[in-house]
Amino acid sequence: MEYYADQGWTDGLPVVPVTESYLAEFLAQTDRDPGDVLLPMPQLNRACTVRLAAINAALAGCRPEYFPVVLAAWESLAAEGYPAKGIWQSTTGTAPFLIVNGPVRERIGLNSKGNVFGSGFRANATIGRAIRLGVLNVFGLRPHELDQATQGTPAKYTFCIAENEEESPWPALHTEFGLAATDSAVTAIVIRSCVHIEARHTRVPEQLATDIAGTISRTGALIHETISAAVVLSPEHARLFSAAGWGKSDLGQFLFDHAVRTREELAAAGKEAVSSRTRWRLPADHPDALPSDTGDGAVRVLNSPAAVLVVVAGAGNAGVSAVVETFGPRGGPPPVTRVTGRGGAPRCA
Amino acid sequence: MADGILLERAGLPAVSICTDPFALTARAMAAAYGFPGFEYVSIPHPVASLNEVQIQARVHDMLPGLLRILGVEQWTPR
Numbered sequence: 001m002e003y004y005a006d007q008g009w010t011d012g013l014p015v016v017p018v019t020e021s022y023l024a025e026f027l028a029q030t031d032r033d034p035g036d037v038l039l040p041m042p043q044l045n046r047a048c049t050v051r052l053a054a055i056n057a058a059l060a061g062c063r064p065e066y067f068p069v070v071l072a073a074w075e076s077l078a079a080e081g082y083p084a085k086g087i088w089q090s091t092t093g094t095a096p097f098l099i100v101n102g103p104v105r106e107r108i109g110l111n112s113k114g115n116v117f118g119s120g121f122r123a124n125a126t127i128g129r130a131i132r133l134g135v136l137n138v139f140g141l142r143p144h145e146l147d148q149a150t151q152g153t154p155a156k157y158t159f160c161i162a163e164n165e166e167e168s169p170w171p172a173l174h175t176e177f178g179l180a181a182t183d184s185a186v187t188a189i190v191i192r193s194c195v196h197i198e199a200r201h202t203r204v205p206e207q208l209a210t211d212i213a214g215t216i217s218r219t220g221a222l223i224h225e226t227i228s229a230a231v232v233l234s235p236e237h238a239r240l241f242s243a244a245g246w247g248k249s250d251l252g253q254f255l256f257d258h259a260v261r262t263r264e265e266l267a268a269a270g271k272e273a274v275s276s277r278t279r280w281r282l283p284a285d286h287p288d289a290l291p292s293d294t295g296d297g298a299v300r301v302l303n304s305p306a307a308v309l310v311v312v313a314g315a316g317n318a319g320v321s322a323v324v325e326t327f328g329p330r331g332g333p334p335p336v337t338r339v340t341g342r343g344g345a346p347r348c349a
Numbered sequence: 350m351a352d353g354i355l356l357e358r359a360g361l362p363a364v365s366i367c368t369d370p371f372a373l374t375a376r377a378m379a380a381a382y383g384f385p386g387f388e389y390v391s392i393p394h395p396v397a398s399l400n401e402v403q404i405q406a407r408v409h410d411m412l413p414g415l416l417r418i419l420g421v422e423q424w425t426p427r
Contacts, residue, residue, distance in 0.1 A: 044381055089374075140377075144373055145374060146378065146381065287401060
């Protein structure tokens with residue numbers, strides 16, 4: 001254990017020693033060739049292969065049967081785009097957020113219910129950690145060296161949840177993007193923060209949605225002209241919306257219209273204009289400044305309703321939800337990636 | 350850092366400019382590119398929040414170091 005720590009192969013916590021025979025158990029979970037590249041980072045001349053992903057999954061404390069989920073997570077991160085472009089070297093300090101759908105959740109004991117963001121479940125803890133250890137060990141993105149994160153986020157330890165499909169009134173996330181309910185999938189997104197919302201006080205959907213919009217539009221989240229968000233609703237909140245006839249797209253539309261800041265509020269923080277070169281927010285008296293948006297006084301912080309991703313997770317025991325602040329202005333389909341095991345078949349229950 | 354190294358290798362003289370807090374990262378990046386001795390200019394942080402006058406002062410201060418790395422032997426400051 002100390003040897004691995006001395007080599008600098010940990011995230012600060014002890015890792016599991018990996019032998020060739022133990023590694024073979026992980027590689028046996030997939031048909032993929034160990035040399036297959038999952039995520040290249042050409043600017044560093046480094047790439048994560050299936051074998052390297054397996055080593056780091058084993059180090060992380062994953063069970064071998066978690067490995068197909070880890071593979072899908074790496075593939076989803078490659079499709080997501082930002083990791084390959086070097087976002088994990090940035091001062092902005094983002095973490096990978098993994099959302100898992102389908103029968104694999106129950107098979108490996110992934111938590112989708114109470115305390116879904118917190119620790120206590122091996123699959124949640126180690127699958128996210130498998131990615132973190134890969135980032136450190138495969139790409140060498142160590143803090144103070146190639147990882148320039150100013151403060152980072154606790155989510156960098158691990159941030160892996162399962163969607164609570166059973167208590168959601170809406171279709172599972174992966175089925176919205178072309179997969180079958182019997183498929184398992186991982187959707188990976190680069191994120192900055194996970195922000196808690198207390199809303200136990202209302203049954204009016206517009207009030208709840210306004211509360212959520214207020215968190216999305218906080219000025220501290222605004223670096224670019226627009227931002228994006230994943231809204232993780234507890235089952236109680238999801239049912240509140242669906243009982244009022246709202247679907248996920250209705251919520252997305254409401255948030256697009258109501259996640260706004262007045263020009264005065266933005267100006268008080270020096271963010272009322274955007275740079276003509278970079279579209280980053282700045283004060284209006286900056287030489288690069290363009291005025292942003294049109295003149296009705298309220299500036300939208302989302303570029304479209306599609307910039308909001310809605311998932312359901314957590315216990316059905318209180319009106320608590322969260323906004324996960326996803327990196328970058330989004331709008332296209334998220335990188336939903338099928339989990340496949342040996343034989344190329346989807347991993348089903 | 351990567352850009353400066355790649356430009357130099359392509360035959361275009363280039364000087365990378367970083368702010369002081371990134372010294373460790375700059376060295377790590379240069380090492381990752383197989384050029385651990387790559388010289389660059391280091392200036393005080395931050396830069397993003399400076400006004401025009403302050404930026405001009407930064408440029409004025411960095412010029413001697415920048416020109417030295419480029420290999421300029423004689424210049425007259427304006």
